[in-house]
Amino acid sequence: MRTRNLELIVGVFILAGLLALAVLAVRVSGLTATSTGSTYSVHAYFDNVAGLTPRAKVTMSGVTIGQVTAISFDKNRYSARVDLAIDSNVDTLPADSTASILTAGLLGEKYVGISVGGDDDLLVDGSELYDTQSALVLEELIGRFLLNTVSKDD
């Protein structure tokens, strides 16, 4: 009977360890099944994606509606092509919606924000977001600011 108790205690211990791994997987690393629900893909061209990474969020009004699946350089257009996977639930986006690359907080990660347009046509699988706004690059901003100050002085 004593061995039986020992076995039970050890069983609980091993279960606790495995449970801890599961907690780390789900609660801490936010691991979810890769294809949760179906998505449709659209793409957009940006002049500058500075710091955007695959699997970054795609949000609308601050709510995540999809993710970035791939980023590549289009050598014919000299710009970056970003592929987005958007939840099939969100199937009422006008074709002239704007995609912009935004930053979460001062030091946060980059994500794609979509703001709604006014077109009657809707985005479907494979269509392109024409209206895009590139990532803000801090050095360019500072450069422009300095240029403005200089020209004001003249």
Added chain:
Amino acid sequence: MSLVDRVVLLGRAGLDTLAALGRSGLFLVNVLFGRARFGNGWTLLVKQLHAVGVLSLAIIVVSGLFIGMVLALQGYNILVGYGSEQAVGQMVALTLLRELGPVVTALLFAGRAGSALTAEIGLMKATEQLSSMEMIGVDPLKYVIAPRLWAGFISMPLLAMVFCVVGIWGGAMVAVDWLGVYSGSYWSNMQNSVEFSEDVLNGLIKAVVFAFVVTWIAVFQGYDCEPTSEGISRATTRTVVYASLAVLGLDFILTALMF
């Protein structure tokens, strides 16, 4: 003592070290690949899992809790100066998963379980229990050493996972409940920055490697010790010192390879 004698001594010490290394390697191979006979083996393993793993749980949980709490407190005090105290969750989680979880667990494990293994096996050797087993045709490697080795391999990674979870929970307690970080940003920043394969699995791999090294050193030092009371005490000291150094050195190498 002439110069030649010194050189001879140095050479002998070097050869002794090399021989010990070789012995420990052969020992490991014999234990791991010796003919496995199940039946009685499981009971022995369960008993050792209890001694090595379950009884170490208390110290692991308490240290994990306090280390997580301290990390959150220190991180908060630094991050609040930049107005980014929401990042405290990701700092606590990454520190624990990548470094402190496996390393501190291994160090505690060497002190708590490793020293006990060495002393136990050393005393068995000193009181000639191991030789008597051989005399009656029972392989001590199989019945004494192997269950302890496997118990160490199995329980230390589990302990490391428990350590990480308790630490992250302790960090949440300090940061969210006491210091007033918004709990949504504590968890969501953590989930955004922690990758399962990059951080959790690499931490687990580290824990497995450390478990292997620490248990191997502990069991071998016990088996190889001089069968006197002084020899046992030296072997126990060596276990803790060698295991700690091996863990810290390996941690650097593994970190360089992984991240």
